[in-house]
Amino acid sequence: MPSASPQEVWRAALVKLRDARPELCRKWFEEIEPVALERGVLTLRLSDATRRRYVERALAEPFRAAAQEATGMLVSLRFVDDEPQRRNGAVQVRRDAVQRSLARPTLQDAAVASTAASEGSDPLEEEDLALNPDLTFETFVVGPNNRVAHAAAEAVAEAPGKGYNPLFLHGGVGLGKTHLLHALSRQALTLRPELRIVFVSCRTFIDRFFAYLSARRMQEFRRAFRRTDVLVIDDIHDLAPHNQIQEEFFHTFNTLRERGSQVVLSSDASPEEIPQLEERLVSRFAAGLVARLDPPDFDTRVAILQRKAELHDLDLPLDLAKRIASCYDDSVSVRVLEGAINRVKHLAHVTNDGVVTTEIVHEALGDLPEQAPTRCSIDAIVAAVVEHYNVSLAQLQGPGKTKSVVLPRQVAMWLAKERGGLSLEEIGGYFGGRDHTTALHAHRKISRLLHSDPALRGEIEALQLRIRRLSSPVR
CATH class of the missing domain: 1.10.8.60 (Helicase, Ruva Protein; domain 3)
Incomplete structure (x- = not known):
């Protein structure tokens, strides 16, 4: 394709990319504009700096390989974006001084930090904020399991340091905590481009701490983390085994709060459930808003x-x-x-x-049920629960508060919502005229236990099989 235009080369490269790496492809790739092909360099323009940085770090090599396969020639890529280049103002200086997010830094990352510390350069002052363009508020699906966390993240993005400070998000692996951290950071920068945001994993914070400590450059480490407008740290529970780093973060946290900076943290557990976390950190993390993300219904x-x-x-x-x-x-x-x-x-x-x-x-x-169990009869749900737990319908609907009755009642309420499709008001009314908040509490509790209690998961699976046999799906 020696005389092909940039547009023809890019179209052909996208075809090759979809064939070779379909899992990488995104709808917004169609919006990437090929603007020039000169001396073997294909220039691609992206709509904003966030996408450009993401492509440069995560997709440059697959893009280059696809372009070379499409043309049969050696091709280099250059990425530009449409955002104004305000390099002479404070905005650009501060935007250049942000830290990219590293979910799981490698030994190479630690080595880079150590080398930078020993040579007198500061990676925090050299790297752009690399936010994943897939992880925005627009692509986040809000449900009963994450509504509070989502609303809090949006509020913090609108006014960092003014409301929920710190914002502490917790929940199991893969439930959307990191998504909200990226969305919050992106939205905050969109509204106020002059903000200085440091976004790192806790493991990166730990690695940088030891690198700068060994290089005797702790003042620079502290300056990088304590002079930011927004500090975002993913997986803060990794602090727990390190008393020395807990001490460092305690003072970092206090400094940021005193200067009115926003702190946003995520963890697999709530502050009081993180083992070996000092009480003074537990109290500070819990002083703002603690919001849990549960598995989706x-x-x-x-x-x-x-x-x-x-x-x-x-x-x-x-x-x-x-x-x-x-x-x-x-x-x-x-x-x-x-x-x-x-x-x-x-x-x-x-x-x-x-x-x-x-x-x-x-x-x-693999094998799928013949029809999705969107709705099953409440009679079948109750019959399965009564049989499995050896309780009566009168006990489920009565005032009893013993564990042998409360757990079956909560399981029945959860199943009535998930498999019966009933509203919380309907569920509360059916089970003894209770308030909808009782049904909501039961649903949240069972959802949370399903994530941590394998025995209960097995019971729920057995109950659902029993319900399918007892009831045909309701149309």
């Missing part, structure tokens, strides 16, 4: 699958999204659901020109 799983499919430029019919959602219980993470979309997309691409069918879903994910 059935309706939220369907919405997540549709949103992920749209992001991956995959046409996923609603009935197939429901069938996929029905393969998983309420302990599933968003990450697992995205993995399911990737498998379906790959198989559809290589076997059926990208068209998703029931057969494709079946082959990609």
